[in-house]
Amino acid sequence: MRDFAGRIAVVTGGGSGMDRKLVRQLVAEASNVSICDLAAEGMAETVRLCEAARNGSGPSTSAGAASTTVPRAFLALLLQAEEGHIVNTSSVNGFLASIGPHLPQTAYAAAKFAVKGFTEALITYLRINAPHIKCSVVMPGHIGTSIPLNTGKVQSGNQADAMGATQLAQARARFASMGRDASAMSDDDIRQRVVERERRFREDAPTSAAEAATIILNGVKVDQWRILVGPDAHKIDELVRRSPERAYDVDFFEQLARKTGWRLPT
Numbered sequence: 001m002r003d004f005a006g007r008i009a010v011v012t013g014g015g016s017g018m019d020r021k022l023v024r025q026l027v028a029e030a031s032n033v034s035i036c037d038l039a040a041e042g043m044a045e046t047v048r049l050c051e052a053a054r055n056g057s058g059p060s061t062s063a064g065a066a067s068t069t070v071p072r073a074f075l076a077l078l079l080q081a082e083e084g085h086i087v088n089t090s091s092v093n094g095f096l097a098s099i100g101p102h103l104p105q106t107a108y109a110a111a112k113f114a115v116k117g118f119t120e121a122l123i124t125y126l127r128i129n130a131p132h133i134k135c136s137v138v139m140p141g142h143i144g145t146s147i148p149l150n151t152g153k154v155q156s157g158n159q160a161d162a163m164g165a166t167q168l169a170q171a172r173a174r175f176a177s178m179g180r181d182a183s184a185m186s187d188d189d190i191r192q193r194v195v196e197r198e199r200r201f202r203e204d205a206p207t208s209a210a211e212a213a214t215i216i217l218n219g220v221k222v223d224q225w226r227i228l229v230g231p232d233a234h235k236i237d238e239l240v241r242r243s244p245e246r247a248y249d250v251d252f253f254e255q256l257a258r259k260t261g262w263r264l265p266t
Contacts, residue, residue: 001085001134002221005030010074015042017145021213024050029217038154078133085220086122086135090115092236094139101250102178123225136216136225141233142262143212144205148198163191206232206261232260 009026013019014035026033027050037043078084094116097109119137126133153159156166171190175182207230219227228234239256246252
């Protein structure tokens with residue numbers, strides 16, 4: 001799939017971050033794009049940005065509610081097409097189940113390992129049953145997005161930017177799990193620390209959302225099945241392969257943080 005002009009792309013989570021940049025770049029390359037996301041306002045803003053960029057001409061962009069049955073929903077269309085490409089997003093937590101020695105990532109890592117394994121299994125399945133369809137697993141490192149903010153909104157059920165009582169309680173619990181005395185912090189202290197953490201995550205990332213989208217789409221164009229996104233992703237992959245037995249030692253993560261420029265979450 002050397003170009004995307006005139007093709008149909010479906011992007012889940014297109015209302016913000018890396019996925020919004022993917023949508024915008026696909027539209028810029030003359031794709032017709034359909035997006036779905038939990039955040040209706042975010043989707044509407046993505047559509048507005050795309051419509052403004054195309055200035056009344058070119059491909060269309062549509063939005064709809066997110067669904068867990070999207071791969072299944074479009075499989076029949078993929079089978080009927082001349083060619084197709086499935087892109088699943090895992091994470092560096094798909095080959096290293098940790099973001100720090102004191103921060104367990106059980107649910108997230110399990111999901112990302114599953115996405116990686118599922119996509120790699122698809123390579124053989126598609127080769128046998130639908131050779132005109134290719135697939136890629138994307139393994140991003142630290143990408144500059146608002147994922148901490150958006151995750152808090154989803155987990156609390158509060159889509160407002162201001163932190164509600166549930167979000168404050170969740171933040172206190174997270175600080176306590178990291179060994180911090182959260183009981184000594186006022187609500188304003190909690191809010192300030194969370195806002196600063198979200199700012200650092202977005203602004204101090206080694207790879208921007210736009211850069212990540214470009215890397216992903218370039219990988220799809222050359223049928224790259226394994227797409228590492230960001231210099232930190234490449235370095236983590238290298239270190240884990242070199243010393244897999246040490247991957248969860250405290251000093252291993254300290255070495256990893258130095259080599260990638262990661263800062264431990266606080």
